[in-house]
Amino acid sequence: MKPALKIDFIDFWKTLNKTDNYFYRLLSSHYELYISDKPDIIFYSVFGKEHLRYKCPRILYSGENVGADFTECDFAFTGDFNPDPRHYRLPYYAICYTPEEFVMPVYDAEAELKSKQGFCSFVVSNRGGRVRNRFYDRLAAYKTIASGGRYRNNIGSPVPDKAAFIRDYKFSLAFENRSYPGYTTEKIVEAFISHTVPIYWGNPLIHKEFNPDAFLNYHAFPSERKFIEYIKEVDNNDALYLQHLQAYWCHGNRLNPQFLPENVGAWLVKCIESPIKPIACQPRTLTHYINHNLHRLKKNIRRRKW
Structure with missing residues (x-):
């Protein structure tokens, strides 16, 4: 019997189906999933700030030109080449198609x-x-x-x-x-x-x-x-x-093996099962504020007009 997991999706694009999307499908083979307003974890994206209200572990997904701010998230999926162990590189195209479509x-x-x-x-x-x-x-x-x-x-x-x-x-x-x-x-x-x-x-x-x-x-x-x-x-x-x-x-x-659903799912489950203290529950230190401001600066530079 699969363990129960309460999740929610916050600050995503308006058309996201909470029970039929890439991450829901990945996790459904490992957990009995429930969409809840009191989740065990949340997935959030870059289209709002509602995710900041949640004290549970937060997992960022960014398909936009926005990197991970680890003063707000515990784990992150983005397209960046970011070596942080809390980060998994997953560009947007990799979630839009099945592995077979890349052959x-x-x-x-x-x-x-x-x-x-x-x-x-x-x-x-x-x-x-x-x-x-x-x-x-x-x-x-x-x-x-x-x-x-x-x-x-x-x-x-x-x-x-x-x-x-x-x-x-x-x-x-x-x-x-x-x-x-x-x-x-x-x-x-x-x-x-x-x-x-x-x-x-x-x-x-x-x-x-x-x-x-x-x-x-x-x-x-x-x-x-x-x-x-x-x-x-x-x-x-x-x-x-x-x-x-x-x-x-x-x-x-063939699709890069890193982007195969089974490999992404294995990393995701490992994150969920990690015994961490959520970033939302950690004290705000000087280092926290410095890192947060550095992220904001980098974000503004990345968004300059091309």
């Missing part, structure tokens, strides 16, 4: 290329992102980029099916809102799964995440001009394009 299927790449209807797609609703918007303008000076989001839409209206839309184009402009080591959302994976070649900017260490032959990496070029020149070269050379299109997405054609 590149066998398909006819030449037929896929022939089916393409245009040069490049772009699907964005948030107008923020100075680097992304500037690059869009510069690349669009070469060829029209089909914009299917709410921002800069040039196809009539927002697309109902993003995956189907971007599959019709040779390339997908997959830029993050901000650049920070480790911060990687679902954008590049969406392009892979749709069998288009991502044009990527964001995580400068993205080559550690994915096979660099499978995408065009802004960070691998000495200048934006050189990068655009290479995009043009790939666009005009079918053999070179197919080299990128046919390359395995992940190193070894």
Whole structure:
């Protein structure tokens, strides 16, 4: 019989289903779970401060460009390369898809290329992102980029099916809102799964995440001009394009084992079973306030406009 565990999810995005999400599913194989307003532990994210009311152990999940503040949380999942033993690296894309979806299927790449209807797609609703918007303008000076989001839409209206839309184009402009080591959302994976070649900017260490032959990496070029020149070269050379299109997405054609649900779940259970005094119940020392203010400073630096 599985032990009972009372949990709650605080300060997440509004559409989160408390009984059908990544962490609930992980824990359900280890515990009999109950959503409770008096939880044994809470999971919280970065969209509010309600989590500060809870005295139980707190586990942060951040899929945004926000790191762990260990003056507020006991354990944390973020995309950062943070060596703290209380931290587990789990970028947002790793919770959006099953491990099987990261394995590149066998398909006819030449037929896929022939089916393409245009040069490049772009699907964005948030107008923020100075680097992304500037690059869009510069690349669009070469060829029209089909914009299917709410921002800069040039196809009539927002697309109902993003995956189907971007599959019709040779390339997908997959830029993050901000650049920070480790911060990687679902954008590049969406392009892979749709069998288009991502044009990527964001995580400068993205080559550690994915096979660099499978995408065009802004960070691998000495200048934006050189990068655009290479995009043009790939666009005009079918053999070179197919080299990128046919390359395995992940190193070894598999998801990093660190992100496998069984490994994430094992670490999570270890945290929950740890006999700790929650950070919320620990005295506020000078070191606590120094660390908290340092985190706030780093957070503001990371959020500077790109």
